[in-house]
Amino acid sequence: MTSAITTVLFDADGVIQRGTQDWTARLYGMVEEGVGEEFITDLMRSERPAIAGKEDFRDAIADVLTRWNATATVSEAIEPWHWFAAEPVVVDLIQKLRRSGIQCHLATNQHAYRRDIMRDDRGYDDLFDQSFYSCDLGLAKPDPAYFRAILGATGVPASSVLFIDDIPANVEGARSIGIKAEVYDLANGTDALSELLRSYELPA
Missing domain, CATH: 3.40.50.1000 (HAD superfamily/HAD-like)
Known part of the structure; x- marks a missing residue:
């Protein structure tokens, strides 16, 4: 060519x-059994405005954690984004x-x-x-x-x-x-x- x-x-x-690590397993463990996939989908959806520079990602994660009554803190939930x-x-x-x-x-x-x-x-x-x-x-x-x-x-x-x-x-x-x-x-x-x-x- x-x-x-x-x-x-x-x-x-x-x-x-x-x-470098299994981030899905970590995120699954933050919510009740059986809803991990939906939780991750919500996280990925909430990431989109931040990717376009329209929102702070930490704020978006905090909202998702509240929505799903997750046990993790924002710092714990955001940690997998370091795993690369x-x-x-x-x-x-x-x-x-x-x-x-x-x-x-x-x-x-x-x-x-x-x-x-x-x-x-x-x-x-x-x-x-x-x-x-x-x-x-x-x-x-x-x-x-x-x-x-x-x-x-x-x-x-x-x-x-x-x-x-x-x-x-x-x-x-x-x-x-x-x-x-x-x-x-x-x-x-x-x-x-x-x-x-x-x-x-x-x-x-």
């Missing part, structure tokens, strides 16, 4: 980082791309609480040329406006950008404005990511 990719956008969860780690092989691939002159940016849906963990505790800003968190943009994938905001900030034409995400809807959102985009899931192994990058004639 011939291309002129100068910029690669990487999603975070499922592409460069993975969970970057995959070293993927980090190395990103740095190889950057050394070759390819701009690499983080393009991720995150609320401010988790952004601060990624930025301040894990040093993600050092891994990328720029980082685009949905909570900062006030826009979230798969909204095409999210990707337009990134193009505006970088000044790069859509045709020169490759976006990699594990969620097909996000990939389609990027493609809808002319960005080249591919589905990749870290669960499929890092060799698959190397092959994907090479298919765009990128060093991997």
Whole structure:
């Protein structure tokens, strides 16, 4: 595949980082038996406004805990959002791309609480040329406006950008404005990511 990719956008969860503990088991244990799945669904739904920068995630969690008469404190309930780690092989691939002159940016849906963990505790800003968190943009994938905001900030034409995400809807959102985009899931192994990058004639 011939291309002129100068910029690669990487999603975070499922592409460069993975969970390190069983967070579902922890959350299930916070409510009565038999309602864990519904409780987690409510938590994920409550996360959406915070991901778009419209609400504080700690406040959203507090509301969910009250709704479900959960035994956990907000600090206990939010702890699983710390349980992730970057995959070293993927980090190395990103740095190889950057050394070759390819701009690499983080393009991720995150609320401010988790952004601060990624930025301040894990040093993600050092891994990328720029980082685009949905909570900062006030826009979230798969909204095409999210990707337009990134193009505006970088000044790069859509045709020169490759976006990699594990969620097909996000990939389609990027493609809808002319960005080249591919589905990749870290669960499929890092060799698959190397092959994907090479298919765009990128060093991997």
